[in-house]
Amino acid sequence: MVNNSEKIRAGIVGGAGYTGGELLRILVHHPKVDITFVHSNSNAGNPVSDVHTDLLGDTDLVFSDHLSDDIDVLFLCVGHGDAKKFLDANTVADKIKIIDLSQDFRLQKNAELAGRKFVYGLPELNRQSIAEADNIANPGCFATCIQLALLPLAAKGLLKGELHINATTGSTGAGQSLSATSHFSWRNNNLSIYKAFGHQHLNEIGESIKQLQPGFTEAVNFIPQRGDFTRGILAAVYLDSDLTGEEAIALYEKYYAGHPFTHVSRKNIDLKQVVNTNKALLHVEKHGGKLFIISIIDNLLKGASGQAVQNMNLLFGLDEREGLKLKAGGF
Template sequence: MTGSTSNKIKAGIVGGAGYTGGEMLRILVNHPSVEIAFAHSKSNAGNYVYEVHTDLFGDTDLKFASELSNDIDVLFLCVGHGDAKKFLDANPIPALVKIIDLSQDFRLTASSKINDREFVYGLPELNRDAIKSAQNVANPGCFATCLQLGLLPLAAKGLLNEAVHITGTTGSTGAGQSLSSTTHFTWRNDNLSIYKAFDHQHLKEIKQSIHQLQPSYGRTINFVPYRGDYTRGIIASIYMDSDLSGDEALKIFEDYYAGHPFTHVTKRNIDLKQVVNTNKCFIQVAKHGSKLLITSIIDNLTKGASGQAVQNMNLLFGLDETAGLKLKATAF
């Protein structure tokens, strides 16, 4: 480890005051193998972290930094889309420092390189071996994670042969911390709306991953996302015509995720409170006549963002994949 004077990984966070930055701090503060070297924030420099993320009062006396340090082993970029590329163009980071980017800037193969860095797409259930040997990781999007985990087992068997229909609902934190008319409490509360129907930006990385496993897939993925009137979590229903029986489909999913510690498959009904505040994905597989219905649920801030980024860090540094991520669900 490049900057360590101990056995711990020294981590830096850029964008520490936002939602994903806050989740990163909450996880890393309690990670047994990590020391937080700095959490950078232009708007909150000099303030205690707990003055912004008030639940961390009593957990850390760290202050937000105005300057970067290169005395680190890994850098988490918890910044907005487009800002990660700008940051790396403006701030030379030593080649030995590993980077995990939570924006969408490097997720697609066509845009996965910047300067001398190349990013590996960081969905462990798809690219675990490649992540282990990578230097830089592009963390997947939240909807992309949820939907891919519901589709990849079929693609791996070459069984995605029909159009796919998806309805998914995400919590308000998925829109980021900046206020807009559709994130304001008075609009979002007791409300439900569709956005980016059939044209969500995460469809590109979903299709890229499907083609990685099943290059011949050329049917349409019809995705209608909803804004939910709650804070955290994504629930997606995915259905398509299929000749598989329910038991055959269930076994395909169970076999694919055997050995992946965070993704669990069941025939039972599932609900968001089972996964909120955890790095888990639960998948329910059911057959209804000729339709195969797959329900996938995650927390958009953990498995959909910061938790998965820490999972990727664990893989990069040869740690137990679940280190620091054995989190309790809200449950009720």
């Protein structure tokens, strides 16, 4: 908890990447946060605005290669596998809360390291546990988008039969390091499928489903796609259901009624409604015996850094929306 007159002192490790940049864009304007340091081995000594050029005029922060214990919360915006390596190599005082944006601590079998227990940071699933936690494992972007489409059904034990999911993500989902499939000349005017039926986020999706519906053992068929756009995820989900369309919509509206960022739309939805925001939008339809759910988020915000700040707000007893009243691009 923080008093109204106090500010949360934040440190960021891995501040030069996509998630680190998005986190900086939020926190430099967050009324309850002071950024103590932004760590980057490759950019130490350089102004943050040299890397994140849109922050010129917003901050005079300089990248550091030193860490400080004079903080309340540490954000780990590092690659998968690197968060655990960082914590193995560096001593972080027990008083400092950690929010990890990698996948290192998301699964129950990996959720503890050197006495630190990590809580899975999906507020629509674990809000109370997050508020009482010291360390958060921020969910994956695909996992966030897909779980939001399934949680209301799982909470009532209504997932039946196999689940079918097709989801498309923008190029920022691949991280900032260049690869053959993130290069402009390959990605532009192109569409491809990758890791069909075997994406790493399936494991955390499965754990969350079983948290709410322990008896669910059916297949989750997930086809991820790389889209020809920069940011956002659209997931299309369908399954067998005995609910009527109105019953399903009412179920979703009731489940998300107390969650400020997740909304159910009775009209069809599109990515531009959520890009550059921390919102998730859902649209539910019934087609014969199938229930069809569309779920959309910004992969860098609700799917990463925005959700990390949402979790920080919960950890420190702030309004969940603090610093996250962000605006969609529209056009």
